[in-house]
Amino acid sequence: MSKILININGKDYSAEPGKMVLDIAKEVGIYIPTLCHYEGIKPQGSCRICTCKIDGRNMTVCTTPATHRMVIETNTEELEKIRATIVELLFAEGNHFCPACERSGNCELQALAYRYKMMVPQFPYIFPAKDIDAKNPKIMIDHNRCILCKRCIRRKQEPENPSWFVFKDRGNKVQINLDHELTADFDDELAQKAMDTCPVGAIIRKEKGFDVPIGSRKYDKNPIGSDIENQGVTL
Amino acid sequence: MGDTQTRKSEFSNHEKCSCNCNDLSAILARYDNDPTRLMDILIEVQTQCGCVSDEAVKVIAKAINYSSVDVEQTLSFYHFLSQTPTGKYAVYLNDSAVAEMMGREEIAKTFEKEVGCKFGTVSEDGKIGLFNTSCIGMNDQEPSAIINQRVFTKLTKAKVAKIVNGMKNNLDIEDLIGTEVQSNILKQGPILTKDTEIGEAIKKAISMRPEDVIEEIRQSNLRGRGGAGFPTAMKWRFCREAVGEKHYVFCNADEGEPGTFKDRVILTERPQLLFAGMTIAGYAIGSDEGILYLRYEYKYMEEYLEEILSNMRKEGLLGNDVVGEKGFNFDIRIQFGGGAYICGEESALLESAEGKRGEPRDRPPFPVVKGYLQQPTAVNNVETLCSVAKIMHKGAKWYRSLGTFDSTGSKLISVSGDCEKPGVYEIEWGFSVNDVLKMVGAKDVQAVQVGGPSGNCVAPNEFERKLAYEDLSTGGSLIVIGKKRDLLKDIVLNFTEFFIEESCGSCVPCRAMTSQYKNKLEKIIRGNGVAEDIDQMLAWENVMISNRCGLGQTAANPILSTIKNFRELYEKKINKDTNFVSEFNLDAAVQESCKTANRIPNLGGAHE
Numbered sequence: 001m002s003k004i005l006i007n008i009n010g011k012d013y014s015a016e017p018g019k020m021v022l023d024i025a026k027e028v029g030i031y032i033p034t035l036c037h038y039e040g041i042k043p044q045g046s047c048r049i050c051t052c053k054i055d056g057r058n059m060t061v062c063t064t065p066a067t068h069r070m071v072i073e074t075n076t077e078e079l080e081k082i083r084a085t086i087v088e089l090l091f092a093e094g095n096h097f098c099p100a101c102e103r104s105g106n107c108e109l110q111a112l113a114y115r116y117k118m119m120v121p122q123f124p125y126i127f128p129a130k131d132i133d134a135k136n137p138k139i140m141i142d143h144n145r146c147i148l149c150k151r152c153i154r155r156k157q158e159p160e161n162p163s164w165f166v167f168k169d170r171g172n173k174v175q176i177n178l179d180h181e182l183t184a185d186f187d188d189e190l191a192q193k194a195m196d197t198c199p200v201g202a203i204i205r206k207e208k209g210f211d212v213p214i215g216s217r218k219y220d221k222n223p224i225g226s227d228i229e230n231q232g233v234t235l
Numbered sequence: 236m237g238d239t240q241t242r243k244s245e246f247s248n249h250e251k252c253s254c255n256c257n258d259l260s261a262i263l264a265r266y267d268n269d270p271t272r273l274m275d276i277l278i279e280v281q282t283q284c285g286c287v288s289d290e291a292v293k294v295i296a297k298a299i300n301y302s303s304v305d306v307e308q309t310l311s312f313y314h315f316l317s318q319t320p321t322g323k324y325a326v327y328l329n330d331s332a333v334a335e336m337m338g339r340e341e342i343a344k345t346f347e348k349e350v351g352c353k354f355g356t357v358s359e360d361g362k363i364g365l366f367n368t369s370c371i372g373m374n375d376q377e378p379s380a381i382i383n384q385r386v387f388t389k390l391t392k393a394k395v396a397k398i399v400n401g402m403k404n405n406l407d408i409e410d411l412i413g414t415e416v417q418s419n420i421l422k423q424g425p426i427l428t429k430d431t432e433i434g435e436a437i438k439k440a441i442s443m444r445p446e447d448v449i450e451e452i453r454q455s456n457l458r459g460r461g462g463a464g465f466p467t468a469m470k471w472r473f474c475r476e477a478v479g480e481k482h483y484v485f486c487n488a489d490e491g492e493p494g495t496f497k498d499r500v501i502l503t504e505r506p507q508l509l510f511a512g513m514t515i516a517g518y519a520i521g522s523d524e525g526i527l528y529l530r531y532e533y534k535y536m537e538e539y540l541e542e543i544l545s546n547m548r549k550e551g552l553l554g555n556d557v558v559g560e561k562g563f564n565f566d567i568r569i570q571f572g573g574g575a576y577i578c579g580e581e582s583a584l585l586e587s588a589e590g591k592r593g594e595p596r597d598r599p600p601f602p603v604v605k606g607y608l609q610q611p612t613a614v615n616n617v618e619t620l621c622s623v624a625k626i627m628h629k630g631a632k633w634y635r636s637l638g639t640f641d642s643t644g645s646k647l648i649s650v651s652g653d654c655e656k657p658g659v660y661e662i663e664w665g666f667s668v669n670d671v672l673k674m675v676g677a678k679d680v681q682a683v684q685v686g687g688p689s690g691n692c693v694a695p696n697e698f699e700r701k702l703a704y705e706d707l708s709t710g711g712s713l714i715v716i717g718k719k720r721d722l723l724k725d726i727v728l729n730f731t732e733f734f735i736e737e738s739c740g741s742c743v744p745c746r747a748m749t750s751q752y753k754n755k756l757e758k759i760i761r762g763n764g765v766a767e768d769i770d771q772m773l774a775w776e777n778v779m780i781s782n783r784c785g786l787g788q789t790a791a792n793p794i795l796s797t798i799k800n801f802r803e804l805y806e807k808k809i810n811k812d813t814n815f816v817s818e819f820n821l822d823a824a825v826q827e828s829c830k831t832a833n834r835i836p837n838l839g840g841a842h843e
């Protein structure tokens with residue numbers, strides 16, 4: 001297929017048509033924060049944190065395929081403000097006590113809060129009363145930490161298979177709902193996969209934890225996005 | 236507006252559920268165990284059993300090869316579907332701003348007193364359930380309620396007592412009091428005038444090539460009446476050109492924007508015109524199937540509309556070889572929603588019609604390319620499709636002679652609130668707000684909400700502005716707000732709560748920020764706000780416009796447009812000489828724990 005031309009932050013790049021803007025940016029060393037996106041599963045723009053200006057409009061780059069002569073801004077002050085606010089909103093709407101969380105240091109939300117130098121959210125905490133669902137023999141779902149990114153929902157092997165994870169309710173009452181019958185015989189591998197899919201500490205394996213000590217975890221030394229930003233690739 | 240807890244039954248599962256939930260075979264067979272018809276299945280079970288119990292969920296899930304939680308996912312999304320019993324009679328009382336203006340509170344109290352239970356619960360004997368619900372499209376005859384799919388309007392204390400008495404005596408819903416929805420057409424224009432023989436309009440279209448039908452619509456400059464104002468011809472051309480196994484025509488009759496009720500009146504008074512418009516759309520885009528997505532609140536129209544469709548089939552206006560044209564087949568079915576404002580957003584509407592939770596899709600791809608069941612689909616508003624039939628009959632030139640240069644034709648507006656003559660008025664585009672106010676007999680007007688909560692709250696100094704796409708655009712809702720109202724509390728807060736209630740919950744800013752807006756607004760109303768609160772609310776707008784769909788993008792409009800147009804109302808309530816007001820009251824905070832511990836608070840004057 002013939003290549004197209006797109007402009008990111010003032011520089012022209014040639015790209016494959018139809019490829020998501022997020023992936024193109026990544027290839028050329030531009031990091032755009034994501035939360036609901038997970039490589040290899042169908043994107044669905046729900047966290048809105050990857051919002052960029054595309055031809056003057058706010059659009060999520062994880063769901064927008066590149067087209068010829070698209071003009072994209074990824075890191076204006078306004079966009080960074082939106083992203084920081086989204087992180088703050090998530091902290092205020094859930095109950096995130098990072099020091100007591102198995103995911104601390106491996107958590108994408110926490111890592112983004114560091115990136116945006118958040119001390120406390122500008123919003124009052126809501127402190128919602130939320131449950132922990134520990135009925136499954138292999139995993140627990142801690143609704144306090146769930147950011148409702150739907151990654152667990154979308155990571156379904158075959159579209160025609162019945163869903164294990166779904167949403168329930170709507171508005172600010174939405175929550176993740178696990179089918180206990182279908183997941184009763186979860187094995188360790190599936191449990192690990194489910195946990196890895198989750199960006200935060202909302203899906204946690206039972207009887208296993210703190211394999212990697214705090215301090216040596218993914219984002220402890222390398223801030224989120226640094227792997228992409230340090231590629232130094234120019235195409 | 237009632238808090239969210241009062242909208243759904245709070246019974247634990249199965250209490251008082253005495254129906255035979257297990258035997259759903261007839262319902263499931265009717266829909267061929269088709270998961271894309273899950274909405275229909277759930278609505279029928281709800282109607283039969285008064286709820287969709289855990290047992291029923293299991294049976295349905297098995298039949299359609301879904302997991303139980305997946306069935307629950309759809310079920311828990313919609314207002315009128317319930318996992319717990321809602322009573323033999325389920326009363327849904329509208330709690331929109333206009334209902335409140337018209338005295339809803341007293342009616343609610345009367346219901347609670349007569350029935351003997353609170354809103355959000357079912358009476359002890361399981362007979363009567365009381366629930367709140369968002370605008371039911373009856374703003375011109377509030378307070379009103381839906382009971383077992385029938386609408387009861389202009390409620391008074393005496394009427395409520397009678398209704399409750401009837402329910403207690405197990406009267407048939409039809410015998411409670413006659414259904415009394417009125418159309419209240421107070422000004423007729425070209426759409427509402429009965430001068431179109433619909434067979435002729437369809438014939439005229441079919442005598443042309445489909446491309447020429449689209450060209451005629453383009454010439455008329457018709458733009459969508461659902462709110463966004465997208466050129467209809469362009470939508471149809473994209474849809475026609477899109478490749479798919481099958482094309483679909485959808486009519487959006489979700490009409491959920493509070494204060495809008497003109498589609499209800501069209502559906503009641505001119506349904507044939509609408510169905511003709513859908514048929515013409517089908518011919519133009521190359522589709523043989525039309526689906527009318529009708530909001531659950533209008534379920535009372537079902538039999539009436541089915542009869543009209545069946546008569547049209549008999550007359551050869553629908554079905555095979557429409558109007559005798561060999562090879563042109565087109566038929567229409569009705570798809571009900573389950574009570575969710577967001578399902579008016581076209582991609583959420585399609586999700587819902589496919590049996591799923593009504594969550595808007597990412598765009599691109601647009602519905603014209605990948606719509607219903609991933610096939611090319613044209614979604615149009617009721618009024619748009621009626622205009623199409625009129626244009627076919629009388630020509631683009633005639634149509635262009637009405638309205639303004641950029642906004643051609645006529646517009647049905649639904650007027651409600653503080654005025655003498657609430658109802659439906661068909662005006663030409665270009666009328667000013669003042670023209671409308673004169674027409675409806677409105678005096679002492681503080682503000683006019685144009686386009687519903689997602690629209691604009693207009694102040695008197697702008698009443699000369701024109702209703703037109705190029706000026707004040709509206710899907711049809713005009714709410715007159717008199718001087719006696721507390722704008723922030725009675726209107727803005729109610730609207731903000733509406734959006735919190737109706738968000739699909741997917742986008743972070745829509746789900747989480749709207750509540751933060753509400754908290755701030757309440758703080759200001761309580762008299763504890765400071766100047767920075769106003770600035771913050773303005774600054775958050777950028778985050779809101781990053782939401783996926785129009786709901787989240789406009790959810791802060793009630794606040795933002797009143798800060799812009801009525802800033803003095805906010806300024807009056809805030810504390811000017813400080814930048815912080817402590818809302819914390821130590822006395823109150825320790826009350827409960829002291830009571831539990833049986834201690835007398837010793838605050839040592841620290842809280843002075």
Ligand SMILES: Cc1cc2nc3c(=O)[nH]c(=O)nc-3n(C[C@H](O)[C@H](O)[C@H](O)COP(=O)(O)O)c2cc1C
Nearest residue numbers: 459460461487489490491579580581615616619785
């Ligand atoms: C939250 C939301 C609610 C909507 N509700 C309706 C509605 O009730 N009726 C309607 O026709 N359009 C509604 N729309 C607009 C539709 O998405 C769509 O633009 C319209 O149906 C297209 O038809 P038209 O081009 O004929 O206007 C809504 C949009 C949003 C964002």
Ligand code: SF4
Nearest residue numbers: 146147149150152198
């Ligand atoms: S459980 Fe984890 S993956 Fe699933 S929605 Fe919540 S945060 Fe996302």
Ligand code: SF4
Nearest residue numbers: 739741742745784787
């Ligand atoms: S903006 Fe709100 S209603 Fe629209 S898709 Fe996002 S969460 Fe759902």
Ligand code: FES
Nearest residue numbers: 045047048050062
């Ligand atoms: S990462 Fe793109 S919207 Fe969440």
Ligand code: FES
Nearest residue numbers: 098101104107201
């Ligand atoms: S560290 Fe982020 S949720 Fe636990």
